[in-house]
Amino acid sequence: MSGIQIEVDASQLSIIADRFNRLGDLDKHELLDSLGALGVSQTQQRIATEKRSPDGAPWAPNRRGGSILMLMGHLLGSLSHQVGSDQVSWGSNLVYAAIHQRGGTIRPKRAKRLAFRVGNQMVFARQVNIPARPYLGFSSANLAEIRETVHAWIEERLK
Structure with a gap:
């Protein structure tokens, strides 16, 4: 036979075998729940203080000149996470959450113009482009924070 082959029987290394066995008993739901809570917290921090996209680009300013994505705090407060069998997701269920994430054009459904207030002034528009x-x-x-959380979580359970 050509080449090289190395075999290690982990059962002979009792401490490693014991730790590998414990890995199989870990409650994934608990880890995913922790990661979901962390993801929500990171997203809330981005909205409340950072005002930048995940890639670091600053958000476009808004017409009213106020805090971006934080008029009344509804988006911030609507963030939650959901754990599945092998995954976790987080986001908002608000109707307008997706347009803030992706951008888009808002047009009136039943009227000729949109009507809304900016400060003390009423604005009427055929459409509004949301960046x-x-x-x-x-x-x-x-x-990096997620990696640290996963490593710390596993390390704690392998002690």
Whole structure:
């Protein structure tokens, strides 16, 4: 036979075998729930203080000149996470959440113009173009924090 082959019987290394056996008993739901809570927290921080997309690009300013994505705090407060059998997701169920993430054009459904207030002034428009202000996603710092959380979680359970 040509080449090289190395075999290791992990059962002979009792401490490693014991730890590998414990890995199979870990409650994935608990880890995913922790990661979902962390993802929500990271997203809330992005909306409340960072005002940047996950890739670091600053969000386009808004017409009213106020805090971007934080008029009344509804988007911030609507963020939640959901754990599945092998996955976790987080986001918002608000109707307007997707247009803030992706951007788009809003047109009136039943009238000729949209009507809304900017400050003390009424504005009437045929359409409004909303720039994308991505708030969901991972920055490099977010990914590092997630990695640290996973490593710490596993390490704690292998003690």
